[in-house]
Amino acid sequence: MAEVIWGLATSHVPSIGAAMDRGKTEDESWKDLFDGYAPARAWLAEHRPDVAVVIYNDHANGVDLDVVPTFAIGTSDHYDVADEGFGKRPVPDVVGHPELSLHLLESLVDDGFDMTVFQELDVDHGLTVPLSVWTPDPGEAWPCPVVPLLVNVIQYPQPTAARCYALGQALGRAIASFPQDLTVGVLGTGGMSHQLAGARAGFINPEFDAMFMEAVETDPQRLTQLSRQDYVREAGSEGIEMIMWLVMRGAMAAEVTKVHSHYFVPASNTAAAVALFDNRAPAPA
């Protein structure tokens, strides 16, 4: 069986990738954010999984508004890095894991989640920035193959937080029933509070973010009680992306061990965070 060994929650702000691509991580406005990644990166370097499942949303790069899948999964063996309008990020294309993808797809559909399937997909900053947060210098290839799992968070009506958490629980069951022995890392991306357009542009809510960071570790059920409107009101119209962290959390055990977390304002127009959770049972004292 396959086993989820860790979960990594991280913002996927494009400027985080741009700061890395342009060598600005030591600049005054960025240093604290990147210093905050260091302990997570060190731990992750010692715990490389066989496959990573990255839960993210596209931002009008690989997917447009002609078709808006609420939940989707990639089944390809290869995902090109998207040109988002200013050329591709100078990072490796993404290698897929079709066997795990197809198993997850079948298992999720049988479990009541009728996933849309991407047999081809260009992946944008929503997927590549979290990989960079994990692995700043990937060289020729990312640390392992990736299964992309997409959530619609940019076009109303987004799925509910409760449905995202339930999808994560189904994802956890699907991973556990994969017949091969594999270790899996799960990345939940997006957030934290932010709003890009309208009169509330620039909105950031550190109190809500702090509550969410605590609850996602210790009481994720509490976060499933919040409505779509609650998320938009409290986290901003784009901050609702945080519901993708709940997919990651649902795939993990009831009790997880926090390895590291860090919160930073602002990354571009966004409150940004990283939170890393060990999913393996603690060693007996």
Add this chain to the structure above:
Amino acid sequence: MNKMFMSLRTAEARERFTADEAGYCASFGLSPEQQQAVLDRDWQAMIDLGGSIFYVYKLAMMDGRSMQYLGGVFTGTSEEEFLAALRAGGRRG
């Protein structure tokens, strides 16, 4: 309008848009109000007329405008003031 913004991902489309913005808008069936908002770079109007920020932003990038510039437009402040508010912890409204 979002479909038109999405098309601007290729250099060839960006060249055609720049050569004849009104004609390019018309070819995507924009309403007169939407077309005027695009030609005037009335970012708030583009949002009000159905533009999604991630799509509208593709036009802003062509113009060399940042998300902080747009944030200033949406909130009636300058880009510098908007950026300063973010660096001070964000707007709380």
